[in-house]
Amino acid sequence: xxxxxxxxxxxxxxxxxxxxxxxxxxxxxxxxxxxxxxxxxxxxxxxxxxxxxxxxxxxxxxxxxxxxxxxxxxxxxxxxxxxxxxxxxxxxxxxxxxxxxxxxxxxxxxxxxxxxxxxxxxxxxxxxxxxxxxxxxxxxxxxxxxxxxxxxxxxxxxxxxxxxxxxxxxxxxxxxxxxxxxxxxxxxxxxxxxxxxxxxxxxxxxxxxxxxxxxxxx
Numbered sequence: 447x448x449x450x451x452x453x454x455x456x457x458x459x460x461x462x463x464x465x466x467x468x469x470x471x472x473x474x475x476x477x478x479x480x481x482x483x484x485x486x487x488x489x490x491x492x493x494x495x496x497x498x499x500x501x502x503x504x505x506x507x508x509x510x511x512x513x514x515x516x517x518x519x520x521x522x523x524x525x526x527x528x529x530x531x532x533x534x535x536x537x538x539x540x541x542x543x544x545x546x547x548x549x550x551x552x553x554x555x556x557x558x559x560x561x562x563x564x565x566x567x568x569x570x571x572x573x574x575x576x577x578x579x580x581x582x583x584x585x586x587x588x589x590x591x592x593x594x595x596x597x598x599x600x601x602x603x604x605x606x607x608x609x610x611x612x613x614x615x616x617x618x619x620x621x622x623x624x625x626x627x628x629x630x631x632x633x634x635x636x637x638x639x640x641x642x643x644x645x646x647x648x649x650x651x652x653x654x655x656x657x658x659x660x661x662x663x664x
Contacts, residue, residue, distance in 0.1 A: 485516030
Protein backbone atom coordinates (compact mmCIF):
# COMPACT_ATOMS: atom_id res chain seq x y z
CA UNK A 447 0.00 0.00 0.00
CA UNK A 448 1.24 3.46 -0.81
CA UNK A 449 1.96 5.49 2.31
CA UNK A 450 -0.11 8.64 2.84
CA UNK A 451 1.73 11.67 1.52
CA UNK A 452 0.90 15.26 2.29
CA UNK A 453 0.43 17.86 -0.40
CA UNK A 454 3.17 18.48 -2.93
CA UNK A 455 2.16 22.05 -3.69
CA UNK A 456 0.74 24.93 -1.69
CA UNK A 457 -0.86 26.42 -4.81
CA UNK A 458 -3.85 24.20 -5.27
CA UNK A 459 -6.75 25.57 -7.34
CA UNK A 460 -9.82 26.23 -5.24
CA UNK A 461 -12.08 24.21 -7.60
CA UNK A 462 -9.82 21.21 -6.94
CA UNK A 463 -10.13 21.67 -3.19
CA UNK A 464 -13.91 21.76 -3.57
CA UNK A 465 -13.92 18.51 -5.53
CA UNK A 466 -11.60 16.48 -3.31
CA UNK A 467 -14.25 15.86 -0.62
CA UNK A 468 -16.51 14.43 -3.36
CA UNK A 469 -13.79 11.93 -4.25
CA UNK A 470 -13.37 11.07 -0.58
CA UNK A 471 -17.09 10.42 -0.15
CA UNK A 472 -17.13 8.34 -3.31
CA UNK A 473 -14.19 6.24 -2.12
CA UNK A 474 -15.83 5.69 1.27
CA UNK A 475 -19.06 4.60 -0.39
CA UNK A 476 -17.24 2.12 -2.62
CA UNK A 477 -15.29 0.76 0.33
CA UNK A 478 -18.56 0.17 2.18
CA UNK A 479 -19.66 -1.86 -0.83
CA UNK A 480 -16.64 -4.11 -0.51
CA UNK A 481 -14.37 -2.58 -3.15
CA UNK A 482 -10.60 -2.65 -2.58
CA UNK A 483 -9.55 -0.43 -5.48
CA UNK A 484 -11.13 2.52 -7.26
CA UNK A 485 -10.09 4.15 -10.53
CA UNK A 486 -10.50 7.75 -11.68
CA UNK A 487 -12.94 6.41 -14.29
CA UNK A 488 -15.12 4.85 -11.59
CA UNK A 489 -15.09 8.07 -9.57
CA UNK A 490 -15.90 9.96 -12.75
CA UNK A 491 -19.00 7.86 -13.36
CA UNK A 492 -20.19 8.29 -9.79
CA UNK A 493 -19.99 12.09 -9.62
CA UNK A 494 -20.15 13.07 -13.30
CA UNK A 495 -16.72 14.69 -13.57
CA UNK A 496 -14.32 13.92 -16.41
CA UNK A 497 -11.89 11.13 -15.47
CA UNK A 498 -8.90 13.19 -16.60
CA UNK A 499 -9.97 15.96 -14.22
CA UNK A 500 -10.26 13.47 -11.37
CA UNK A 501 -6.76 12.16 -12.08
CA UNK A 502 -5.38 15.70 -12.29
CA UNK A 503 -7.00 16.70 -9.01
CA UNK A 504 -5.65 13.63 -7.23
CA UNK A 505 -2.16 14.39 -8.52
CA UNK A 506 -2.07 17.31 -6.06
CA UNK A 507 -2.19 14.92 -3.12
CA UNK A 508 0.59 12.70 -4.44
CA UNK A 509 -1.30 9.45 -4.28
CA UNK A 510 -0.34 6.91 -6.90
CA UNK A 511 -2.56 4.32 -8.55
CA UNK A 512 -1.86 1.10 -10.41
CA UNK A 513 -2.42 0.82 -14.15
CA UNK A 514 -5.76 -0.84 -14.97
CA UNK A 515 -6.36 -1.34 -11.25
CA UNK A 516 -6.70 2.11 -9.78
CA UNK A 517 -6.05 3.49 -6.33
CA UNK A 518 -5.96 1.39 -3.20
CA UNK A 519 -9.15 2.62 -1.49
CA UNK A 520 -7.80 2.53 2.08
CA UNK A 521 -4.74 4.48 1.01
CA UNK A 522 -6.76 7.00 -1.01
CA UNK A 523 -9.14 7.66 1.89
CA UNK A 524 -6.25 8.06 4.33
CA UNK A 525 -4.38 10.46 2.04
CA UNK A 526 -7.45 12.59 1.28
CA UNK A 527 -8.55 12.81 4.92
CA UNK A 528 -5.04 13.85 5.95
CA UNK A 529 -4.67 16.30 3.07
CA UNK A 530 -8.03 17.97 3.67
CA UNK A 531 -7.39 18.30 7.38
CA UNK A 532 -10.23 16.00 8.39
CA UNK A 533 -7.99 13.87 10.62
CA UNK A 534 -7.26 16.83 12.91
CA UNK A 535 -10.10 18.22 15.00
CA UNK A 536 -10.49 21.98 14.58
CA UNK A 537 -12.47 23.72 17.31
CA UNK A 538 -14.94 26.49 16.51
CA UNK A 539 -17.31 28.96 18.13
CA UNK A 540 -20.67 29.73 16.55
CA UNK A 541 -22.24 33.18 16.63
CA UNK A 542 -26.00 33.47 16.20
CA UNK A 543 -28.18 30.64 17.53
CA UNK A 544 -31.10 31.07 15.15
CA UNK A 545 -32.65 28.26 13.14
CA UNK A 546 -29.53 27.76 10.99
CA UNK A 547 -27.12 28.14 13.89
CA UNK A 548 -29.07 25.68 16.03
CA UNK A 549 -29.13 23.20 13.15
CA UNK A 550 -25.35 23.40 12.81
CA UNK A 551 -24.94 22.83 16.54
CA UNK A 552 -26.91 19.60 16.17
CA UNK A 553 -25.07 18.43 13.06
CA UNK A 554 -22.97 15.56 14.41
CA UNK A 555 -21.56 14.96 10.94
CA UNK A 556 -19.28 17.99 11.19
CA UNK A 557 -16.98 16.19 13.59
CA UNK A 558 -16.38 13.50 10.97
CA UNK A 559 -14.91 16.22 8.78
CA UNK A 560 -12.63 17.69 11.42
CA UNK A 561 -14.83 20.45 12.90
CA UNK A 562 -15.98 20.54 16.51
CA UNK A 563 -18.21 23.39 17.67
CA UNK A 564 -17.38 23.83 21.35
CA UNK A 565 -19.49 26.86 22.17
CA UNK A 566 -22.09 29.24 20.81
CA UNK A 567 -22.88 32.90 21.44
CA UNK A 568 -26.09 34.88 21.28
CA UNK A 569 -27.81 37.81 23.01
CA UNK A 570 -31.28 36.26 23.30
CA UNK A 571 -32.00 35.70 27.04
CA UNK A 572 -34.08 32.62 26.17
CA UNK A 573 -31.04 30.99 24.57
CA UNK A 574 -28.18 32.16 26.77
CA UNK A 575 -27.37 29.60 29.43
CA UNK A 576 -28.99 26.80 27.49
CA UNK A 577 -27.26 23.83 25.90
CA UNK A 578 -27.91 22.50 22.40
CA UNK A 579 -26.65 19.00 21.63
CA UNK A 580 -24.37 19.35 24.64
CA UNK A 581 -22.89 22.65 23.39
CA UNK A 582 -23.23 25.59 25.80
CA UNK A 583 -24.70 28.90 24.65
CA UNK A 584 -23.05 31.98 26.16
CA UNK A 585 -23.94 35.65 26.02
CA UNK A 586 -22.00 37.36 23.24
CA UNK A 587 -20.48 39.76 25.77
CA UNK A 588 -18.65 36.82 27.35
CA UNK A 589 -16.70 35.98 24.17
CA UNK A 590 -13.47 37.93 24.89
CA UNK A 591 -13.22 36.40 28.37
CA UNK A 592 -13.93 32.85 27.19
CA UNK A 593 -11.69 33.21 24.15
CA UNK A 594 -8.68 33.99 26.35
CA UNK A 595 -9.01 30.56 27.96
CA UNK A 596 -9.49 28.60 24.74
CA UNK A 597 -7.52 27.38 21.74
CA UNK A 598 -10.25 28.09 19.19
CA UNK A 599 -9.30 29.64 15.84
CA UNK A 600 -12.54 29.36 13.85
CA UNK A 601 -15.71 31.41 14.10
CA UNK A 602 -18.97 30.38 12.43
CA UNK A 603 -21.16 33.33 11.47
CA UNK A 604 -24.93 32.73 11.38
CA UNK A 605 -26.20 36.10 12.57
CA UNK A 606 -28.62 38.51 10.81
CA UNK A 607 -26.92 40.47 8.02
CA UNK A 608 -27.55 43.73 9.90
CA UNK A 609 -24.86 42.78 12.44
CA UNK A 610 -22.70 40.46 10.31
CA UNK A 611 -19.81 42.92 9.96
CA UNK A 612 -20.03 44.03 13.58
CA UNK A 613 -19.82 40.46 14.87
CA UNK A 614 -17.04 39.65 12.41
CA UNK A 615 -14.98 42.56 13.72
CA UNK A 616 -15.75 41.40 17.26
CA UNK A 617 -14.56 37.87 16.51
CA UNK A 618 -11.36 39.01 14.79
CA UNK A 619 -10.56 41.42 17.60
CA UNK A 620 -11.01 38.56 20.05
CA UNK A 621 -8.50 36.35 18.22
CA UNK A 622 -10.49 34.34 15.67
CA UNK A 623 -8.29 33.51 12.64
CA UNK A 624 -10.85 32.02 10.24
CA UNK A 625 -14.52 32.81 9.62
CA UNK A 626 -17.05 30.43 8.10
CA UNK A 627 -19.64 32.93 6.90
CA UNK A 628 -23.17 31.60 6.37
CA UNK A 629 -24.70 35.04 5.88
CA UNK A 630 -25.36 36.55 2.42
CA UNK A 631 -23.29 39.57 3.50
CA UNK A 632 -19.75 39.90 2.12
CA UNK A 633 -17.83 40.56 5.29
CA UNK A 634 -14.55 42.49 5.32
CA UNK A 635 -11.56 41.16 7.25
CA UNK A 636 -7.81 41.84 7.51
CA UNK A 637 -5.62 40.09 4.94
CA UNK A 638 -4.36 37.51 7.43
CA UNK A 639 -7.87 36.26 8.28
CA UNK A 640 -9.29 33.32 6.33
CA UNK A 641 -12.90 33.62 5.15
CA UNK A 642 -15.09 30.94 3.61
CA UNK A 643 -18.44 32.23 2.36
CA UNK A 644 -21.23 29.66 2.26
CA UNK A 645 -24.43 31.52 1.44
CA UNK A 646 -27.42 29.20 1.11
CA UNK A 647 -29.32 32.02 -0.56
CA UNK A 648 -26.66 32.54 -3.22
CA UNK A 649 -26.79 28.84 -4.09
CA UNK A 650 -30.58 29.02 -4.21
CA UNK A 651 -30.35 31.91 -6.66
CA UNK A 652 -28.06 29.89 -8.94
CA UNK A 653 -30.34 26.85 -8.75
CA UNK A 654 -33.48 28.87 -9.45
CA UNK A 655 -31.82 30.62 -12.40
CA UNK A 656 -30.66 27.36 -13.95
CA UNK A 657 -34.06 25.76 -13.34
CA UNK A 658 -35.82 28.64 -15.06
CA UNK A 659 -33.49 28.36 -18.05
CA UNK A 660 -34.20 24.63 -18.32
CA UNK A 661 -37.94 25.18 -18.07
CA UNK A 662 -37.79 27.74 -20.87
CA UNK A 663 -36.15 25.16 -23.15
CA UNK A 664 -38.97 22.68 -22.60
